[in-house]
Amino acid sequence: MQLSFRWYGDTDPVTLDKIKQIPDMKNIVSAIYDVPVGEVWPKERINSLKASIEKEGLSLAVIESLPVHESIKLGEADRDDYIANYKESLKNLAEAGIKTVCYNFMPVFDWTRTDLEHELEDGSTALLYDHDFIQKIDPVTTNLNLPGWDESYTKEEMAALIEKYRHISEEDLWENLGYFLNEVLPIAIEHDVDLTIHPDDPPWSLFGIPRIIKGRESYQRLLSINNAKNNGICFCTGSLGCLEENDLPALIREFGDHIHFVHMRNIKRLDNHSFVETSHLSKEGSIDMKEVARALKDINYQKTIRPDHGRMIWGETGKAGYGLFDRALGATYINGLFEGVE
Ligand code: DNO
DSSP states (O other): OEEEEEOOOTTOSSOHHHHTTSTTOOEEEEOOOSSOTTSOOOHHHHHHHHHHHHTTTOEEEEEEOOOOOHHHHHTOTTHHHHHHHHHHHHHHHHHTTOOEEEEOOOSSBOSOOSEEEEEOTTSOEEEEEOHHHHHHOOTTTSOOOOTTBOTTSOHHHHHHHHHHHTTOOHHHHHHHHHHHHHHHHHHHHHTTOEEEEOOOSSSSOBTTBOOOOOSHHHHHHHHHHOOOTTEEEEEEHHHHTTSTTOOHHHHHHHHGGGEEEEEEOOEEEOSTTOEEEOOSOGGGSSSOHHHHHHHHHHTTOOSEEEEOOOOBOTTOOSSTTOOSHHHHHHHHHHHHHHHHHO
16 A cells, blocks of 8 residues: 555645655645636646655645536536536646546535534544534534535525535435546546545535435445446545444455545544544544455555544644644554554
8 A cells, every 4th residue: 555645735734844754655645726616727737736746755646636516516507517627637637647536526515523623531632523413503504614615605605505405316416426427437547547436424414415425335336337447436434434334344345446545544433423533543433443454455455545634632733634743643553554464
């Protein structure tokens, strides 16, 4: 496996010169953050992102994410324009030598948590998801600063968007995902780029809006759209692990040919669908990380893994889930797990 680290570009307080001091860290996962969703990523921007990473002796291994415009997820009349732009961005990325591109098909809200600074017993802070709270609130009127939300929407725009999704079923969303993949996969295949879909986080419907990438049945259906290896999976242990029924090692063994990117982190499942993010260690959460590593070793996984969210420790402040220290500890733990299982 190739260890990697997410870097949010020049404004990220976690700088490349620090990242490269993490043992065995050579690959960067990044994206272009200031091109509005749906527009083409220009070649020059991709090349300059790549150059800034290479200047530090690291390599840009994965794009996370090339986001999918809501018109595509909603199946609206102008989706073809956005799909054409998506294809163009994919080609530009392929020409720059990028082989793995991550995306998600979560309507409106990407990853959702209710508390970004939940204090753990040891004084560190972590991300928490309280399901009862989510069920009680209206996402438009509640002033929540959730990490995965597209902040470019006004409240009115968000309300209108949510209203549209309330008329969309899971079936409709699957149909729209199929339409999108049937269009973009030929380009990915032609340029040998692996598209990897991130699971819904958490993997269930929120605010009456459908979500479809949740576990085994979702992956079977995804691959029934197209079984090319380029129709890939970003295997996120923390997202899939929110559902106890998801047997992570079994999923890895079953869908391994399509797994081209892995996010490793641990969560502790609490009552009634709530969960808290813990350190990466197996014994601190609900996920047996060693068995995940063993399954990846069994399928001879050679691609990229990144330590996912960390807690905030040692007084660090910064982007929720994406500080340096605890993710670096996670990276070192992952290295140890693989050294052990190999
Ligand atoms: C959160 C991330 C997600 C992920 C996207 C992929 O920490 O795992 O925001 O990047 O869902 O498209």
